[in-house]
Structures are given as structure tokens and as C-alpha cells.
Amino acid sequence: IGQHHGFIDKYIGDAIMAVFPTCADDAVGGAIAMLKTLNRYNQLLKRATLPQIFIGIGLNTGPMVLGTVGGQNRMDGTVLSDAVNLASRLEGLTKIYHAPLLITEYTYLKLDDPLQYHIRVIDVVKVKGKTEEVTIYEVYDADSPEMMVLKDETREDFETGFVLYHSGEIANAQPLFNKVLQVNENDKVARIYLHRCHEVLGMTMPPTAKILVVDDLPINVKILSSILIKAGKFEVLVAQEGEKALAIVESQEPHLILLDIMMPGMDGFEVCRRLKAQPRIKDIPVIFITALTEKEA
Numbered sequence: 457i458g459q460h461h462g463f464i465d466k467y468i469g470d471a472i473m474a475v476f477p478t479c480a481d482d483a484v485g486g487a488i489a490m491l492k493t494l495n496r497y498n499q500l501l502k503r504a505t506l507p508q509i510f511i512g513i514g515l516n517t518g519p520m521v522l523g524t525v526g527g528q529n530r531m532d533g534t535v536l537s538d539a540v541n542l543a544s545r546l547e548g549l550t551k552i553y554h555a556p557l558l559i560t561e562y563t564y565l566k567l568d569d570p571l572q573y574h575i576r577v578i579d580v581v582k583v584k585g586k587t588e589e590v591t592i593y594e595v596y597d598a599d600s601p602e603m604m605v606l607k608d609e610t611r612e613d614f615e616t617g618f619v620l621y622h623s624g625e626i627a628n629a630q631p632l633f634n635k636v637l638q639v640n641e642n643d644k645v646a647r648i649y650l651h652r653c654h655e656v657l658g659m660t661m662p663p664t665a666k667i668l669v670v671d672d673l674p675i676n677v678k679i680l681s682s683i684l685i686k687a688g689k690f691e692v693l694v695a696q697e698g699e700k701a702l703a704i705v706e707s708q709e710p711h712l713i714l715l716d717i718m719m720p721g722m723d724g725f726e727v728c729r730r731l732k733a734q735p736r737i738k739d740i741p742v743i744f745i746t747a748l749t750e751k752e753a
Contacts, residue, residue: 460486465535471547475535480517480566484573484595487513487557491598512550516543517563545583546592553578554644557598561591573597574604576611578645580622594645606640614646621649626656658739666708668693670701670727671716671745680714680745698722702730705737717746717753 457464462476462483476483490513498508518539526532539562546558555578564570578594596607607614617632630653636646667690669680677694684690693710695701698719705713713731717724724744732738746753 457486457490460489462486466532473535473540473544475520475522479568480515480563481568483515483517483563484557484559484567487515488573488595488597491556495598511556512547513557514543514546514548514550515557515559515563516540516546517560517566518542542583542586542590545586549581549583549592553594553648555594555596557595559593559595561593564591564593574599574608576607577615577618579618603640603642607643610636610639610643610646614643617646617649621653626653629653630657654739662711664691665689665712666691666693666710668695668701668704668708668710668713670695670698670713670719670724672696672719673716676716676745698724698727701727705731705740709737710740713740713742714745715742717744717748 457472457474457476460476460482461478462474465473465475467473474486476486490511494509494511501508516539518537520535520537520539522533522535524531524533525536542560546560550556550558558578559575564575567573574596575593576596578592580589580591582589596604599607613632614636617629617636620626620629620632630650633646633650633653636643637650640646667684669677669684669692671677671680674696677696681692681694684692693704693708695704696719698721701713701715704710715724715727724746728742728744731740731742
């Protein structure tokens with residue numbers, strides 16, 4: 457911090473509050489240097505088989521008041537402002553995004569040349585205590601060289617997905633986050649967005665919903681299919697055994713599964729267990745259709 461023209465205002469538990477009165481570049485440079493130093497220290501800890509240390513840094517830029525606060529029996533020097541509170545909230549977000557260095561749009565706009573850093577926009581958030589949304593950026597200059605290359609390589613797809621997601625075009629954003637993860641499976645922010653896309657799209661009724669009917673009795677399949685097709689809103693898929701049902705789910709991802717329990721070979725309970733064991737398809741809802749009436753069933 458001192459090497460980048462900053463000073464420590466105070467220690468708060470396991471946190472440091474520092475101020476950089478010169479420029480935003482000093483704050484970003486100091487934060488990157490802290491993370492790189494910590495990376496080298498963690499290598500020593502790793503070789504000594506000791507737990508590694510991880511930190512999160514939030515940077516914000518804005519006007520502050522530096523002065524003395526307190527009362528007659530206790531006084532302390534500190535900085536006060538809304539900008540301080542926002543930096544603190546941002547530090548808390550580093551845990552959510554698994555990104556050790558986050559900066560606000562106010563810091564980003566004050567950088568002399570943002571292109572000299574490895575930066576990507578990652579979210580628009582309304583932090584606690586604020587009424588306005590704030591755009592936040594990840595600075596990943598302290599990542600491993602391999603991770604930096606992968607994030608640079610996927611940055612265009614990631615940021616296009618970001619824009620589409622925040623414009624409400626969730627269905628168009630999802631393939632881009634998938635594409636990012638195909639290149640860099642350890643991109644935790646892209647994975648967060650992909651999960652958000654799945655959640656939103658899972659609550660959206662498609663123009664034609666696909667329903668999979670799984671039953672070994674042709675008459676049951678015929679009756680259920682007839683009812684659903686007459687409703688005029690559903691595409692009906694059919695499987696008369698468990699293995700076939702799993703194959704259809706993998707390839708076509710129906711929106712709902714009507715599942716018989718008593719089937720030869722793999723019964724409905726086992727089909728359901730296998731469905732729920734796969735992260736990609738585990739959230740597809742299942743309704744059991746059965747003639748069983750025993751309490752145990």
C-alpha cells in the first residue's frame with residue numbers, strides 16, 4: 457500500500473481500510489501487488505503443507521472527509537463518506553463472485569488507461585444501503601498466467617453474454633456462457649451466470665412445452681398423449697421403458713416427465729434417482745403416474 461502512495465486508515469478485525477489520495481491507478485496497482493505477493497507467500501505455505509490464505513479487495517473512488525471522530529473520552533482519525541461504504545460492500549461481493557479484486561464503475565472511469573489492465577465487467581448490482589445500481593468490474597492481473605490467457609480469450613463472449621443477460625435476452629445469453637465454460641471450465645463467474653440463466657428459463661413457459669410420458673402399457677400412453685395433444689399446447693414424447701426415457705431426457709430435455717413406477721427392468725423409482733443424480737437435468741419436474749396404493753409406495 458505504501459509503495460503505491462496509499463496509507464492505512466485502520467484495521468478492522470481481519471480487514472485493512474486503506475486510502476489512496478493520488479489516483480485510481482495507484483489503488484489498482486497496490487491491490488494487484490498485494491495479490492501477487494500473497495500468491496508467492498501461498499506457494500511457501502503450500503510447500504510447508506499449511507493452509508493457504510485468500511483475501512478479497514473492493515475498490516471505489518469518490519469524495520471523502522478525512523478527520524477526527526469520537527467524543528470527549530475517545531477520539532480516532534478516519535475517513536467518512538458514501539464512497540467508503542460502497543468499497544466495503546464491494547469487498548463482501550468478492551466472496552460471491554470468487555473474484556479477489558473488484559472495482560466500481562467510478563474507479564474504472566478514473567483509470568488513465570483501463571486497457572493496460574486485464575479487466576472485464578461482471579455485474580450490475582444494487583448493494584445494501586444504495587438505491588442506485590452500480591456496475592462492477594473484475595481485475596484479474598493477479599490470476600495465474602494460464603487463467604489470464606483463458607479469461608482474455610473468452611472475454612468477448614462473456615461480455616456479450618453479460619449484455620444480453622442484463623437486457624433480458626436470457627435464452628440468447630445462455631449459449632455464450634456455455635461457450636465460455638467449454639474453454640475455461642474454472643470460470644466461476646460464468647458458471648454463476650449460467651446457473652442464473654437456468655433458473656430464469658426454468659420459470660419461463662416455452663411456446664410449446666415438451667412432456668415426456670413414460671409407461672410400459674400402450675393404453676396408458678395413448679390416453680395421456682391424447683389428453684395432452686388435445687390441449688393444443690404440448691409436444692408429447694413417449695418412452696415405454698426406463699433406459700429409453702433416460703436417453704430421451706438427455707437428448708431433448710423435456711419440460712415435464714410423467715413417470716410410471718411399475719415397469720419391467722428399470723422401475724420408475726430408479727429412473728427418477730438417475731435423473732436427479734445429473735446436475736444438468738436434475739431440476740426437470742417429475743410427476744409419478746401409478747396404480748400403486750400402498751402407503752410404502
